[in-house]
Amino acid sequence: MQTSRVSEVFKAFLLLGLTSFGGPVAHLGYFRTEFVARRKWLSESAYADLVALCQFLPGPASSQVGFALGLMRAGPWGAAMAWLAFTLPSAIVLVLFAFGAAVLDGPIASGIIHGLKVVAVAIVAHAVWGMARNLCPDNTRAGIALAAVFAVVFISGPLGQVAAIVLGGLAGLALCRGVAAAAADSEALHFPVSRQVGIIALGLFGGLLVLLPLLAGMAVWLDITDAFYRSGALVFGGGHVVLPLLEAEVVQSGWVSADEFLTGYGAAQAIPGPLFTFSAYLGALIPAGGSLLAATLALLAIFLPGFLLLVGVLPFWNRFRQWQSAQALMRGANAAVVGILGAALFDPVWTSAILGPHEFALALTGFLLLTVWKLPAWAVVIVVALGGVLIAP
Template identity: 50%
Template sequence: MFRDARSKDAHAGALPAWHIFLLFLRLGLTSFGGPTAHLGFFHQEFVKRRRWLSDSAYGEVVALCQLLPGPASSQVGLALGFLKRGYSGAAAAWFGFTLPSALLMTLFALGLGLWPDAGEGGWITGLKLFVVAVVAQAVWQMGRNLCPDSPRLTIAVLVAIGLLTVGATWMQILALLVAGAVGAALKLPQPQSAETLTIPVQTRRPMVFFAVFVVLLVLAFLPLASGSLGWIWAELYRAGALVFGGGHVVLPWLQEGFVASGSMPADTFLAGYGVAQAMPGPLFSFSAFLGGIQNGWAGAAVAVFAVFLPGTLLVFAGLPLWSYIRSHELARAALAGVNAGVVGLLLAALYDPVWTSAVDSSGAVAFVLLAWVSLAIWRVPVWILAPGSALAGLLFF
């Protein structure tokens, strides 16, 4: 099933890396709407239009990346580049898709650094209230998809209760581990794919990627001076390594590291998160804002690479395990439990810090309800709602 990524067959008729970079750069400049929309853009471009792979193979790539921690849409793009031209194709795809939003978020961070008073206006309030609606919509959608029955809904609620009671980082990790164990014990049903995917990968390299992932994760828990480049790397690497569920779920992990620790005001944190919603490309590029606020261009570069690195390593390490995961009921049941726990994690974050930092009046509640209806019912794009919310906040708050 697995072949050497550097074999002549793997690269027969392959596009040059720079061509792959340009294709993904165009998507990075135009792919608004979050991870679900990104997957639709990838399907249209690389399955329907360019026929890089079949519908069934694309479905398997998406399924694998959804099961791994990290930004699912970026991981899918990485895998598509890898399938086309090995590791150089994967790097080209990632750079192209991530570069536009990372640059924009870095410039926004530097702008706030040059003009600190800009972070105190009513537009910040509007963005914070917009974030409440965005996270509420994410909880609603993920809850419907990942908690379709009573056991999984119960897991989600209990995880949320535990995190609201004890919100430390170790509790978040423990809650997801327990959720996975409960899912395995209850043998939660998870649909099994009947499709197959042939992936070119060297036999021994996945073990190396996984070993590097584990070593770096251990190092990321070492104490470091707050605000230093090493500290930024550690905070973002831990978040990228432990986040299941994509962009929105990274919020509580980063809030714990940057806001609860006192390194960044909650207003600034949520303002950056709100602006990130309006950017094309991956939501994990929010990391560039956090690193940029702390340590300028160098901090932004370190933050972006750190948050995306663990998901990249796990994609390459997890490819050979896919045939095992897709065919073993216990592994799929445990993953179903973890997914339910992710919903609880995001539900807890919806209250603290998102709601508690933004909503303090009946007018704010009305604003959130209107933004949520715009997202969920009227389907207004987030890249329109984000600047619109900032403008409304400037006028009314």
């Protein structure tokens, strides 16, 4: 029975991994349709609670929801198969793209690559626009988002991201209690995770976060693990918000050039599945990393902290979610995410891709295709990439 359930989980998530375009918010919509409405694995209220938990924790929210759904349906093997099936298709495509991008040459290829960098502006701008409307619906949370922008601007690197989230959560705790929704009568979530396992997972999360920086420098594989683990551990909001953290780790360190970084980020928009698979592309480009081995290591390292935190929190979540203070804290942290993404829209996305009026017009076209004509992200990537050929010198 358990084996059939594991197989069921793998097949369901593989189909989603091949077809789920549109980013983390769209993925959550796909999951709801498949597992709440069609398969009825859990109720609407239970699913809403699970999404709220994963949005609150650092890491890729949609992948964490998928991991939890697999865990709930078929235990640890179900969780592993849910992640593998949902992640592998896009990871394979991006690694192949990394190997091919290094040998691309000629005006047409250069134009496509430039178009992929420009489309990143449209994608991130669209994400900021949508998240601002949903997560900053009042003056208080708009102010928290603005404060987060200043925190990121004045405190560069990953530390600025963490400071913005912490300050946003504290501000939410103080100012957003009035809008916090009570969760007392929501359906409890039940997962096959004991308190002991939860405590071990939390210990591993914290231990690796402290130990890996101390071991970095001893071997390339430890450097790669440290950089991508830290990025996965410190990012709130998942998806696009990991962009500035990864940029700080791989571009500022000299592993990957800014052009290679934005080219891969643009390509990641054209494929289904989680955006965190962008890490596999970056790992494949790291010198002396062994290419495929480094890509695999980067992919595992960036997902691991989010999953450890999720497993660690699940046994305690039902009690925590009833606290009004927790609801207020989550609203402040989510508003700060909007500010972080807004800052990333300018640097490095805008400053690296928009070199003149032609690039601006192309990026604006992509933004309007997303917001007004409601085209899927993969279609906009194709249009803007081809536009890059037209504007190429």
